[in-house]
Amino acid sequence: MATNNKVRVRFAPSPTGGLHLGGVRTVLFNYLFAKQHKGDFILRIEDTDQSRFVPGAEQYIVDCLTWCGLIPDESPSLGGDYAPYRQSERKPLYRQYAEQLVESGHAYYAFDTPEELDAMRAKFKSEHNASPQYDHQVRMQMRNSLSLPSHEIKRLLDEGIPHVIRIKMPVDEVVGLKDMIRGGVNFNTSQVDDKVLLKGDGMPTYHLAVVVDDYLMKITHAFRGEEWLPSAAVHVLLWKYLGWEDAMPQWAHLPLILKPDGNGKLSKRDGDRLGFPVFAMDWLDPKTNELTKGFKELGFLPSAFINLLAMLGWNDGTTRELFTLDELIHNFSIERVHKGGAKFDFEKAKWFNHEWIKNSTAKALFPEVKKLFEQENVAINNDAQLERVIELTKERCTLLTDFITQGKFFFVAPEEINGEPIKAKWNSDKANFFEEFSRLLKATDTIDAISAETIFKNLATEKNIKPGELQLPLRIMLVGDKYGPPVFDIAATLGKDETCIRILSALAQLP
RNA sequence: GGCCCGUUGGUCAAGGGGUUAAGACGCCUCUCUUUCACGGAGGAAUCACGAGUUCGAUUCUCGUACGGGCUACCA
Numbered sequence: 361m362a363t364n365n366k367v368r369v370r371f372a373p374s375p376t377g378g379l380h381l382g383g384v385r386t387v388l389f390n391y392l393f394a395k396q397h398k399g400d401f402i403l404r405i406e407d408t409d410q411s412r413f414v415p416g417a418e419q420y421i422v423d424c425l426t427w428c429g430l431i432p433d434e435s436p437s438l439g440g441d442y443a444p445y446r447q448s449e450r451k452p453l454y455r456q457y458a459e460q461l462v463e464s465g466h467a468y469y470a471f472d473t474p475e476e477l478d479a480m481r482a483k484f485k486s487e488h489n490a491s492p493q494y495d496h497q498v499r500m501q502m503r504n505s506l507s508l509p510s511h512e513i514k515r516l517l518d519e520g521i522p523h524v525i526r527i528k529m530p531v532d533e534v535v536g537l538k539d540m541i542r543g544g545v546n547f548n549t550s551q552v553d554d555k556v557l558l559k560g561d562g563m564p565t566y567h568l569a570v571v572v573d574d575y576l577m578k579i580t581h582a583f584r585g586e587e588w589l590p591s592a593a594v595h596v597l598l599w600k601y602l603g604w605e606d607a608m609p610q611w612a613h614l615p616l617i618l619k620p621d622g623n624g625k626l627s628k629r630d631g632d633r634l635g636f637p638v639f640a641m642d643w644l645d646p647k648t649n650e651l652t653k654g655f656k657e658l659g660f661l662p663s664a665f666i667n668l669l670a671m672l673g674w675n676d677g678t679t680r681e682l683f684t685l686d687e688l689i690h691n692f693s694i695e696r697v698h699k700g701g702a703k704f705d706f707e708k709a710k711w712f713n714h715e716w717i718k719n720s721t722a723k724a725l726f727p728e729v730k731k732l733f734e735q736e737n738v739a740i741n742n743d744a745q746l747e748r749v750i751e752l753t754k755e756r757c758t759l760l761t762d763f764i765t766q767g768k769f770f771f772v773a774p775e776e777i778n779g780e781p782i783k784a785k786w787n788s789d790k791a792n793f794f795e796e797f798s799r800l801l802k803a804t805d806t807i808d809a810i811s812a813e814t815i816f817k818n819l820a821t822e823k824n825i826k827p828g829e830l831q832l833p834l835r836i837m838l839v840g841d842k843y844g845p846p847v848f849d850i851a852a853t854l855g856k857d858e859t860c861i862r863i864l865s866a867l868a869q870l871p
Numbered sequence: 872g873g874c875c876c877g878u879u880g881g882u883c884a885a886g887g888g889g890u891u892a893a894g895a896c897g898c899c900u901c902u903c904u905u906u907c908a909c910g911g912a913g914g915a916a917u918c919a920c921g922a923g924u925u926c927g928a929u930u931c932u933c934g935u936a937c938g939g940g941c942u943a944c945c946a
Contacts, residue, residue, distance in 0.1 A: 374946050409945055474944080490872040491942045524944050542876070551874050552942095559944040566946050590875055590941040613876085616939070620882075623938060671895095675884065679894040698877095698884090701939065705882050708896045718909080756908040766907095781906085828905040835906060842906040 367399025369581050371432075372570065374406045375417035378628065378643030378652055379424045381704070382585065382617040385669040389614060390583050391430045392670075392692040399580070403435035404573060405446045408563045415646055418446075424640040428662050429685055442577040447569050454564035457572050457602060458525040458557050462505070466601040467557060470494075470504040471516055471523045493553035496531050525558040527567075527594060527601075535593045540581075540612040540694050547593035555594050567591060571598040574609055582609040583694070586701070587625075589613045612694050615673050616701040626704050628652060636706040640665070659759030660709075661728075664716035668709050673698045682715055714758040722750040729763045736764055738771050745770070748853055752845045766844065770853060774840025777866050781842050782833045786870060793823050793830060794837070794867055798860040807856045809848040816848070837866035 369390040373383060394401040403425070405418055422437065434440025444450055461467035472480070477494070480502065484492035492498070499506055505513045506528070516523065529549045536546040557568040564572065574582060592611065599608040619630040631638035632652070641654035655665050667683055675681075676691045683691065717725065726743070729750055733740050740746050746767075753766040779786070800815050801807060807815075816834070820827040835847045838859065844850055851859045 372946090376946075406946065412945065470944090472944095477944085486872080488872055493873090493942065522944095526944095545875070547875075556944045561944080563944085565944070570946095585940090586876065587940055588946090592875095615877080618939075625939075671883070673883095677885070679885075681883090681895060700877050702884090703882060705896065708883060711896055753908095755910095758908095826905090831905065839906085843908090844906070845908090846904085847906080 365578060365580055367394055367397035367581060368402060368577065368579050369394045369399065369583060370402040370404050370574070370577065370579055372404040372406045372573075373421055374409065374412065375421065376409075376412045376414050377417055377645065378639035378654070379421050379641070380626075380628070381638055381640065381655070381669060382626065384424065384428060384430075384640050384665075385617065385672060386583060386585060386614055387425060387428070387430050388666060388669055388688075389612075389674075389692070389694065389697065390581075392688050393581060393583065393694055394433075395689045396692055400433040401430070402440070402442075402577060402579070403432040403445065404577070405436055405448075406566065406569065407446060407448045408559075408565065408569055410448070410561075410563070420641070420643060427641060427656055428666055430666075447564070447573065450569075450573070451563060453576075454568055454572055455558060455562065458564070458568060461527065461557065461598075461601055462525060464601065465528070466597075467525050467527050468499075468505040468554075469513065469517070469523045470502065470526045470554075470556075471508075471521055472502050472504070476503065494526065495553040496529060496550060499526075499528075499554055522560040524556045524560055526554040526556055527598070529554055529594075529597070535596050537592055537596050537611055539589075540610055541615075541697050542613065542699055545589065545592070547590075549593065549597070552591075552593050555591070557598075567594050567598065571595055571602065571604075575599070575602070575604050575607055578607075579609045581612065583612045583614060586613045586616050612697070615698050617672060618701045618703045620703050620705055625701070634706070636709070659761035660713050661716045661720070661760065664713040667716065668712040671712075672702050672704070681712075682719070710758050717757050717760070718755050720754070722747045722754065725750050725754065725760075725763075728760055729767075732760060732764060733768070733771070736768070738764075738768055740771065745853070752849055752853060756845070769839050769844070770850075773858075773862055773865070776840070777836050777869055778841045779836065779870055782836060783871075785829065786833070789823065789825060790830065790833060791867060791870065793819065793825060794833070794863050796823075798863045801856045801860055804856060807852055807859075809846070809852040812851045812856075812859075813848040834863075837863050 371387045371390050373379070391401050407413055418436070422435070425431065432438060434442065434445060436445040458467060462469065480494070480498060481492045484498065494502065501507070504526070529552050531550050533549040534546050535549055536544055539545055555567050556565050558564055596608070599605050616625045618624065619626045620634065626638060628638045637653045637655045637658050639652055639654045641656045643652045643654060663684060666685055670683060670688050671681055674692070674697045677696065726747055730740055730746060749767045749770045750763065753763060757763050757766055797816060797819055800819065804811065804815070816830070817827045820830055831847055832842065835842060835844065838847065838850050838854060
């Protein structure tokens with residue numbers, strides 16, 4: 361193990377679609393660990409399967425990381441000492457290592473066609489073997505450089521017959537690894553199949569590429585999802601067979617994020633079904649033109665998104681739940697990451713965002729909120745006014761998009777008012793009250809919440825009406841409905857002129 | 872089916888031989904406020920099961936059950 365080297369970690373997604381929140385969490389844990397150790401975080405694109413390649417997916421991943429503030433130190437676009445960072449561009453590199461393994465007897469050529477593979481699986485499939493593997497039990501019955509006579513192998517190779525290179529798993533050996541989260545994990549090699557290392561098209565599979573690139577890029581710690589644990593035996597063996605055992609990274613297999621109901625890992629489908637996002641940002645599938653909603657566009661703050669992801673499977677041992685990225689960097693510890701998967705809870709996710717909005721200053725929230733208003737075609741020509749509105753409304757906004765409903769009426773008078781809640785108790789005395797109230801307001805210089813309330817209450821006393829019975833009507837006149845911040849704050853923010861206009865206009869609509 | 876990983880309230884979880892088994896989300900009640908929130912005070916709700924070790928197991932060991940992952944020329 362390369363103990364003296366600088367910490368280097370990588371996130372290695374394949375550009376096949378939207379970035380799942382589990383992926384972002386993997387990035388986050390990698391990033392936190394790297395930054396805590398003053399190390400490097402590398403983005404490597406694993407595009408070895410051209411059949412699954414989706415145009416735009418790589419840029420989308422970069423955009424998501426940027427939004428989250430998890431910026432790589434090396435990446436395809438940034439470059440770095442170990443470029444290229446796209447595996448498709450590294451294609452010529454891999455073959456030699458595969459060949460090296462063939463020469464050392466740890467791998468072999470296999471010429472089986474997809475049909476032959478299917479036939480093998482069909483032949484051996486039984487209730488005792490639900491999913492037959494290409495392994496030490498069957499490989500001598502297949503067409504490969506272990507089973508075929510040497511002149512036949514030479515002929516096939518000379519004729520350029522398509523073939524793959526498979527690892528030759530040893531029989532009945534124990535391969536172990538130390539996982540930073542789980543401790544020791546052992547596998548019996550007889551149980552593991554002869555995984556394809558180099559594909560027919562000359563591209564490496566994940567198994568070969570991850571080992572070769574982690575070695576070449578001097579990766580010291582490899583964190584990935586738990587779904588990789590079963591194939592870790594292959595990777596450990598590869599490190600050994602390639603003669604790089606001393607440079608093997610330390611492993612940590614992260615628990616999965618599970619669907620909130622039922623069982624299984626969280627998928628995009630679950631989000632669609634249950635009505636919450638699973639991707640970090642909006643993802644437009646270029647093939648189907650289908651748009652999948654993201655946390656960003658739904659109104660999440662990146663800081664909240666990062667925070668809630670960090671708490672999914674990790675905590676610092678105290679009751680603290682709110683952390684900034686910097687605080688996470690200081691407090692994070694891979695050893696405290698849970699072993700068990702966590703069901704995703706969208707309600708809790710929203711709570712995090714609500715907390716972050718409440719704790720943010722109006723100034724900090726301003727740019728995003730202004731953008732939102734502009735998208736809604738609500739012109740903001742008074743920035744200071746918007747900032748006041750944000751300050752006034754932020755505690756009742758769970759999502760950034762809530763600022764629209766909570767704040768729009770400050771800039772655009774309600775088109776019609778909902779008189780329903782006050783209809784029953786409405787009468788001419790109250791109408792008179794509001795007429796007079798607007799007259800009094802007009803006569804004052806300026807109003808603030810206190811003075812407006814004083815005028816309002818004094819007049820109510822004078823007219824012998826309970827102020828409480830007048831507050832809801834006033835709210836509805838100003839807002840159009842029964843929501844929003846304290847009503848005199850609204851009046852003060854609107855200013856006396858606009859307040860009077862709205863009162864009079866509402867009066868005209870009430871019976 | 873096989874292999875691997877896991878299991879504390881509905882959810883996220885702290886704890887790790889002796890505790891009234893924290894805290895948070897959500898839910899409910901009350902309070903504040905005659906909007907909705909925020910804030911405050913309460914409440915219901917948990918150690919999967921069975922053995923073993925022990926004076927004593929939620930905690931350690933082993934089984935069982937349950938859940939999950941993997942089992943592709945996908946990652």
